[in-house]
Amino acid sequence: xxxxxxxxxxxxxxxxxxxxAAVLVLHAGHLPLWLPPPLLLLLAWRWQxxxxxxxxxxxxxxxxxxxxxxxxxxxxxxxxxxxxxxxLAVGLLVLKLTETxxxxxxxxxxxxxxxxxxxxxxxxxxxxxxxxVCATLWPALxxxxxxxxxxxxxxxxxxxxxxxxxxxxxxxxxxxxLVPRLSTPLWGAPGAGEARTGISARMSPGAIAQLLIxxxxxxxxxxxxxIPPRAQRYFRAVVLWHFDGRSWTPGHAALPLxxxxxxxxxxxxxxxxxxxxxxxxxxxxIPLRAAAGTRFTAAxxxxxxxxxxxxxxxxxxxxxxxxLDPRLSPAERALALQLPAGADPRxxxxxxxxxxxxxxxxxxxxxxxxxxFHDGGFRYTLVPPPLGxxxxxDFLFDTRAGFCEHYASxxxxxxxxxxxxxRVVAGYQGGYANRLxxxxxxxxxxxxxxxxxxLRGRGWVRVDPTAAVRPERISLGATAAAQGAGAPWYLxxxxxxxxxxIDIVNRLWxxxxxxxxxxxxxxxxxxxxxxxxxxxxxxxxxxxxLGALMAVAMALTLHEPRARVDALARAYAVLxxxxxxxxxxxxxxxxxxxxLQRVAxxxxxxxxxxxxxxxxxxxxxxxxxxxxxxxxAVRDWIRRAREFRL
Amino acid sequence: xxxxxxxxLVRLAAIARERLTRRHPGLLxxxxxxxxxxxxxxxxxxxxxTGFGVGFAVLLMVMLLGxxxxxxxxxLLLTCLLGATAAQSMLGAxxxxxxxSLERVRGGSAQAGGQVRVELVFAASVRTRHGLEIxxxxxxxxxxxxxxxxGCVALELHCPRRGWQALPPxxxxxxxxFGLFRAWSWLRPQxxxxxxxxxxxxxxxxxxxxxxxxxxxxxxxxxxxxxxxxDYQPGDPPRHIAWKPSARSGQLLLRLHEPPREHxxxxxxWQDTRGLPHEQRIERLARWVQQAHLxxxxxxxxxxxxxxxxxxxxxxxxxxxxxxxxxx
Numbered sequence: 006x007x008x009x010x011x012x013x014x015x016x017x018x019x020x021x022x023x024x025x026a027a028v029l030v031l032h033a034g035h036l037p038l039w040l041p042p043p044l045l046l047l048l049a050w051r052w053q054x055x056x057x058x059x060x061x062x063x064x065x066x067x068x069x070x071x072x073x074x075x076x077x078x079x080x081x082x083x084x085x086x087x088x089x090x091x092x093l094a095v096g097l098l099v100l101k102l103t104e105t106x107x108x109x110x111x112x113x114x115x116x117x118x119x120x121x122x123x124x125x126x127x128x129x130x131x132x133x134x135x136x137x138v139c140a141t142l143w144p145a146l147x148x149x150x151x152x153x154x155x156x157x158x159x160x161x162x163x164x165x166x167x168x169x170x171x172x173x174x175x176x177x178x179x180x181x182x183l184v185p186r187l188s189t190p191l192w193g194a195p196g197a198g199e200a201r202t203g204i205s206a207r208m209s210p211g212a213i214a215q216l217l218i219x220x221x222x223x224x225x226x227x228x229x230x231x232i233p234p235r236a237q238r239y240f241r242a243v244v245l246w247h248f249d250g251r252s253w254t255p256g257h258a259a260l261p262l263x264x265x266x267x268x269x270x271x272x273x274x275x276x277x278x279x280x281x282x283x284x285x286x287x288x289x290x291i292p293l294r295a296a297a298g299t300r301f302t303a304a305x306x307x308x309x310x311x312x313x314x315x316x317x318x319x320x321x322x323x324x325x326x327x328x329l330d331p332r333l334s335p336a337e338r339a340l341a342l343q344l345p346a347g348a349d350p351r352x353x354x355x356x357x358x359x360x361x362x363x364x365x366x367x368x369x370x371x372x373x374x375x376x377x378f379h380d381g382g383f384r385y386t387l388v389p390p391p392l393g394x395x396x397x398x399d400f401l402f403d404t405r406a407g408f409c410e411h412y413a414s415x416x417x418x419x420x421x422x423x424x425x426x427x428r429v430v431a432g433y434q435g436g437y438a439n440r441l442x443x444x445x446x447x448x449x450x451x452x453x454x455x456x457x458x459x460l461r462g463r464g465w466v467r468v469d470p471t472a473a474v475r476p477e478r479i480s481l482g483a484t485a486a487a488q489g490a491g492a493p494w495y496l497x498x499x500x501x502x503x504x505x506x507i508d509i510v511n512r513l514w515x516x517x518x519x520x521x522x523x524x525x526x527x528x529x530x531x532x533x534x535x536x537x538x539x540x541x542x543x544x545x546x547x548x549x550x551l552g553a554l555m556a557v558a559m560a561l562t563l564h565e566p567r568a569r570v571d572a573l574a575r576a577y578a579v580l581x582x583x584x585x586x587x588x589x590x591x592x593x594x595x596x597x598x599x600x601l602q603r604v605a606x607x608x609x610x611x612x613x614x615x616x617x618x619x620x621x622x623x624x625x626x627x628x629x630x631x632x633x634x635x636x637x638a639v640r641d642w643i644r645r646a647r648e649f650r651l
Numbered sequence: 652x653x654x655x656x657x658x659x660l661v662r663l664a665a666i667a668r669e670r671l672t673r674r675h676p677g678l679l680x681x682x683x684x685x686x687x688x689x690x691x692x693x694x695x696x697x698x699x700x701t702g703f704g705v706g707f708a709v710l711l712m713v714m715l716l717g718x719x720x721x722x723x724x725x726x727l728l729l730t731c732l733l734g735a736t737a738a739q740s741m742l743g744a745x746x747x748x749x750x751x752s753l754e755r756v757r758g759g760s761a762q763a764g765g766q767v768r769v770e771l772v773f774a775a776s777v778r779t780r781h782g783l784e785i786x787x788x789x790x791x792x793x794x795x796x797x798x799x800x801x802g803c804v805a806l807e808l809h810c811p812r813r814g815w816q817a818l819p820p821x822x823x824x825x826x827x828x829f830g831l832f833r834a835w836s837w838l839r840p841q842x843x844x845x846x847x848x849x850x851x852x853x854x855x856x857x858x859x860x861x862x863x864x865x866x867x868x869x870x871x872x873x874x875x876x877x878x879x880x881x882d883y884q885p886g887d888p889p890r891h892i893a894w895k896p897s898a899r900s901g902q903l904l905l906r907l908h909e910p911p912r913e914h915x916x917x918x919x920x921w922q923d924t925r926g927l928p929h930e931q932r933i934e935r936l937a938r939w940v941q942q943a944h945l946x947x948x949x950x951x952x953x954x955x956x957x958x959x960x961x962x963x964x965x966x967x968x969x970x971x972x973x974x975x976x977x978x979x
Contacts, residue, residue, distance in 0.1 A: 112703050112830065116710050119733060123714050123726045130725035138725070139732055146736060149829040153782040154793030156827070161781065165828055169743070173735035180731040181724075190720045315722050519724050555742075562746050563693060571775030572799040626800060639800050 013111045015056060016159055017151035020144050021111055022052050024118050025102055027141040031125045031134070032095045037080050040092055044099045051103050061103040069100055087127055094121045108152050115148050132514040143167060176554060183547035185540035186523035203281040204242040204431050204452055208253040213410045213431070217387055219449035222279055223433060224287060225512055227444040229273040233289075235435050237325060238445065239455065239467065240287040242432035244304035250345040251396060253414065253429045258340055260303035263465070265291055269326035277520065278317045284309045287432050287447075289323045296321055304428070304465075305329065316520045329464040333426060341426030341459060349397040349418065356422030367460040370423045371468055374416055378473040381405065383412075385475035409471040413454040416470040426459040430467070442509045573626055576643040580619070587651050598624035612651060619646055684817070684841040688774065690752040691823070695836045698745050704831035707737060737831050744834035747780050747825035754801065756818060758844035760969070763813040767844055771821070773802045782827030787819045813848040813933070813976045847972040850941055851934040857917050857943075916961055917943050917950040933975050940975070944968040954978070 013021070026048055033041045047069075051061060073096040074084055081089040098121050101114045122138055122145070146166040150156055157165075203223055204216070226240075245253035271293055278286065286299055286307035296319040299307045309317065333341070344353075356370075363369035377383075382405050389407040392399040397418045400411050413429050420427035431454045436447035455469040526543065577597060584590075584604055591600040601620035605613040622642050700708065711734050718726035752774040761767030771785065773796055780796040787806050796802030810816055824835035882904065893906040919939045924932035936952070943950040944965065951960035952971045956978075959971050 109703075113706075116707060120710060120714065123717070123729055126723055126726040126729065127721065130723060135725040135728065138729055142729075142733060142736070146829060149831075150782075150827070153827055153830055154784055155782045155795045155825075157779065157781045157795055161779075165781070169736050169739050169828060170732070173732055173739060176735035176738075177728065177731035180735065181728050184715070184719070184727065184731065186722070187719045190722070191716070192720060518728065521724055522722065558742055562742065562749060565750060566777060571801060573775070573801075629803070639797075 010107050010109070012106055013108055013152055016162075017111060017148055018055050018105070019052070020148040020151055020162075021105070021114055021118075022048055022102065024115065024141065024144040024148055025098055027144065028098060028118050028122050028125070029095055031122065031137055031141065032091055032128075035088060035128045036092050036095065039080070040076075040096065044096060048099055048102065051099075060106065066100065066103050069103075070097075073097070073100065091121075091124055091128070094124060111152055112149065115145050118145055130519045132511060135514075135518075139170075143170060146170065176551070179550055179554075180547060181518075182521075182526075182529065183543050183550070185543045186521075186526050188523040203279075203283070203449060204285060204287070204433070205283065206243050206245075206255055206285060208245055208410055208414070208429060208431055208454060209251065213408070213452050213454060216449045216452035217408070221449055222508070222511075223447050223449045223451065224276050224278040225444050225446050225515075226289070226436070227275045227277075232438050232440070232443070232445060233272065233325065235438070238289065238435055239430075239453075239469075240289055240433040240436075240447065241291075241306050241430050242285045242287040243430070244302065244306055244457070245429040245431060246340045247343060248345060248414070248418065248429075250348045253431075255302075256340060256343075258336065260337060260340075261334070262301055262303055263305055263330035265293065265305065265324060266328045266331070267293065267324035267326070268328065269324065271322040271324050273320070273322050275318060275320040277516070278313060278319070280315050280317075281313045283312050286313075286317075286319065288321055290325050291327050291329055292321045292323045294322065315522070316515065318520065327464075330459070331462065331464045333459050338426050338459075341428055342421050342424070344418065344421050349395050351395075351398045352401055352415070352418055353422045355401070356419050359419075360423045365424060367425050367458065370420065370425055371458060374419050375468075375470060375473040377401075378412060378416075378470050383407075383474045385471070409454045412470040412474060413456050416468065417456045420456070420458050428457050428465075430455055430457055434469075437508070439506070439509055439512075441506075442512065444512065446508050446512070572643060573623075573639055576646045577623060580646045580649060583649075584651075597627075608651070612649070615645070615649060619649060684839045686841050687756065688752045688754045689838050689840055691748050691750065691836050693745075693749065696745055696748045696834050697836065698741055698832050698834045700741075701826060701830060701833050704737075704740070704833075707831055711737065737829065740826075740829040740831040743828045744825050744832045747782060747827045748823065748834050748836060750776060751780065751796075751823070752776075753838060753840055756840050756842035758818075758842065760847060761810045761844065762847050763810055763849045765810060766807045767810050767816075767846065769806045769808055769818065769844070771804050771806070773804075775799055775801050780825075780827075782825050784824050784826075786822040786824070810844075810846040813846050815843045815977075816846050818842045818844070845973055845976055847976050848930075848933045848937045851931070851938040854935055854938065857919055857939050858923050915948070917948055918953065919943070919950055920953040921955055922953075933978055937972060937975050940968060940971045 026045065029041055029044055029048070054061060074093060077089050077092050077096075078084055080092070083089055084093060094117075098114070098117050101110070101117055105111050105114055119142070122141055125138055126134065143163070143166055146169065147162045150162045150165055151159075156162060204213075224240075243255060245255055246258075247254045247256035272289065274289060276287065286309050288307050291305050292301075292307065295301045295307060299309055299319060302308060307319075307321075330337070359370050359373045363373065384406050385408055386406050387408055389411065390404045392404065397415050400407060400415050401419075417427040417429050431452070433447045433451045434453035434455070435451050436445040438445050453471070455467060455471065457465040458468050460466050527539075529543075581591060581597070581600075589600075589604045589607075591597070595603070598620045601616055601623065605616040605620065608616060619642070622638075622645075626639060626642055711730060714726070714730040714733070718724075718730050753771055754774045755772040757770040757772065759768040759770075769787075775798070776796065777798060779798045780802075782793070783795060783804075784791060784793050785804055785806065787808060790806045790808050792804050792806055794802070794804040808819070818840060821838040821840070822835055823838055824833055826833045893904050917939070919936055921932070921936070924935050927935065936954075940950070940952060944963075944967075947963065949961045949963045950967075950971075951958060952974065954974060956974070959974060960967060
């Protein structure tokens with residue numbers, strides 16, 4: 006009978022089912038809600054049936070194989086893509102288990118499980134996820150071992166697989182570091198067509214509110230020197246010039262780069278930006294120069310050459326005290342005073358009144374506006390009442406409730422209406438400073454909008470109107486500022502603090518593993534004098550090291566100590582010497598067991614019985630061809646032989 | 652012209668083959684027998700990926716390409732971990748066999764056309780060995796060897812013919828732990844088993860069975876010793892008096908009766924099976940021998956090569972069956 010055609014035993018099927026269930030659970034987070042529970046039920050049903058030796062009804066299986074793609078298409082509209090692909094793969098894995106009746110099927114199912122397991126990492130490469138996925142290899146490998154004929158008990162299987170995985174880990178890390186990375190993908194554009202995240206180049210009502218409830222990291226900043234205080238950590242991402250009455254956009258005019266005169270020594274820092282799938286690159290205040298692979302907009306915000314599809318690191322020097330664009334060109338002035346025709350008459354009237362009262366002095370107009378926000382009954386809330394057609398009028402005179410985008414938008418509108426050139430800046434503010442690790446973690450929820458006003462002799466000056474309403478927004482962050490205004494329970498303080506503190510582990514993981522790309526790999530071998538590492542030298546190094554490891558393992562195997570006289574024989578020899586001291590000697594041709602029996606016949610009943618048992622036990626252990634629980638039996642015999650006294 | 656060259660080529664091929672099998676005693680099955688113990692070392696253990704192993708390698712390549720293409724380092728780490736674990740399967744299979752030593756081969760007794768149980772005894776090793784498989788022709792067995800004790804595995808071999816039967820080449824293999832690589836070695840231990848002839852299913856009893864002359868013939872023989880003696884008492888039948896011992900001792904002694912023998916001795920003669928084909932004659936004699944042994948008789952087996960017995964017991968039975976097995 007062909008060995009591969011045998012039915013896998015119950016134990017291997019249990020391990021296989023466990024593997025499939027673990028894969029299913031790891032995928033559950035991104036599968037549609039209707040899929041995992043029926044699959045788990047199917048798996049449980051199949052397990053019950055297998056235990057009773059039943060086959061899964063073939064007709065039902067064909068039906069399910071047909072129904073699964075239809076259900077996926079019904080849910081996603083297509084079979085192709087990451088999410089539908091994952092749903093299909095997980096479903097097929099479970100269906101593969103329903104037809105597993107032979108060793109061969111079970112092995113294939115393990116291979117499929119390994120592949121589906123890997124696809125779970127397409128949805129997130131966090132440390133936790135990676136550890137869980139790698140841990141699922143354990144039951145998968147134990148399944149393969151259980152399918153081997155002559156495998157030991159379940160505990161031995163699990164121990165064996167765990168040991169193999171542990172031994173493989175250093176080799177895997179070595180291979181991981183040295184496997185040559187691709188600098189350009191072979192096919193496809195990874196992650197294309199996915200939703201963009203982070204600040205976008207258009208500030209529509211509610212756009213930032215979406216971000217404020219998103220807790221995922223936006224970027225991390227490592228400073229070469231001291232971390233600047235929170236109130237100075239304004240990261241500009243995009244400058245918005247044009248207002249159409251609803252949305253702010255950058256506008257399309259081609260302007261020259263604004264000249265910059267730094268007044269304080271610049272700060273040097275490195276930003277590690279999460280994938281955003283867009284080109285905006287946040288930077289602290291005003292960078293002196295664009296980093297490699299990036300370019301400046303006129304207002305000195307940074308743009309990447311390509312959408313950021315994977316984590317991107319860039320190092321910058323920024324001025325925090327500066328004069329930006331001290332001489333405003335007429336074109337810029339026109340843009341910075343643009344207002345939608347006929348919109349928001351009450352706001353315009355208010356601004357005109359301020360202008361008359363202050364005689365057009367910039368600082369005084371700004372002060373008037375901030376005073377209005379501070380004393381005018383405004384409140385800060387992430388869930389403002391809806392605004393009508395005249396957005397700014399409604400906000401300033403009716404609802405008086407909103408968050409940064411409302412304040413920035415209304416403030417810039419007021420400035421422009423009062424004749425001061427102004428623009429909206431969107432980006433991030435604050436972030437969590439991890440003093441222990443010396444970096445700042447900025448989350449999407451740290452997204453912010455503020456204003457820049459051009460003042461004669463000073464250039465563009467940052468004004469943050471939100472700070473006038475809610476100083477805590479700047480000193481504590483958006484979520485803290487929203488406390489008591491409908492913040493969900495999970496944004497409570499201690500949890501946020503804990504989460505921010507353990508972020509250090511995630512950052513290390515992201516830096517060391519997830520962000521280990523072709524660029525950083527190239528610099529890897531410089532300290533060994535290979536500079537820069539081409540993929541050939543990496544592959545050569547990998548091959549040499551793996552070969553050396555293999556040779557060491559082989560040498561260890563070949564020089565393994567030979568078995569000495571086995572433990573049973575040793576214990577018997579001791580027993581025989583003890584009997585010899587009492588005058589009992591075995592003749593050369595006498596088998597050991599027979600000798601013990603002969604001695605037993607001359608002894609009083611009690612030791613005779615014990616010696617007789619030792620004799621039969623010895624014969625059984627040495628000569629019987631039934632190795633059932635032998636290790637235990639051998640140990641037991643040795644103990645009894647040692648305790649035997651005449 | 653061509654014939655000498657061809658002969659030389661054949662001779663060269665034979666020499667090459669001989670050198671190869673000397674250097675690699677476990678590679679091929681066709682080679683001379685080896686004396687026990689047979690210890691497996693790196694020169695005679697071969698490792699190749701299994702079909703599943705090749706498929707698994709393809710899967711690993713696909714995973715590697717996918718991880719590299721999507722620049723997914725977590726997936727790459729997973730692939731490396733799986734690959735490094737899978738590669739250990741090669742060493743694992745090798746280690747399972749390496750250092751294994753076949754100490755003894757114990758064969759049971761068998762009849763032609765039946766099965767014989769052959770036990771292979773391996774020396775104790777320092778570690779447990781899982782996932783061993785042994786094949787001898789169509790017979791196969793999976794087993795594990797525990798540490799510190801001699802291990803043993805039994806194979807049921809088919810015995811088609813009577814006579815000496817050599818142990819077929821044994822293929823000892825392992826795919827432990829994950830079935831991705833297979834290590835194997837051919838063993839040809841010098842061991843042979845004697846296969847007894849098939850016994851006839853049914854047929855006549857030996858010709859002289861139950862004949863009245865049987866006991867009479869025995870009475871007169873010199874070896875016919877009485878089982879015991881007692882003093883004569885009046886009324887005892889005079890034909891039971893032991894005259895010779897009585898003469899020696901000077902008083903009348905009575906011979907005690909031997910325990911009543913239910914079965915008389917048999918003479919099983921080759922000539923009595925005349926008229927049957929050769930093998931059937933052997934099968935009939937084998938049946939008679941076994942029948943005599945079962946009925947606890949004494950019997951004599953007279954073959955053209957010589958006479959065995961008279962005797963009884965399993966030793967005699969085995970000797971007779973062996974003699975029958977080895978008939979030409």
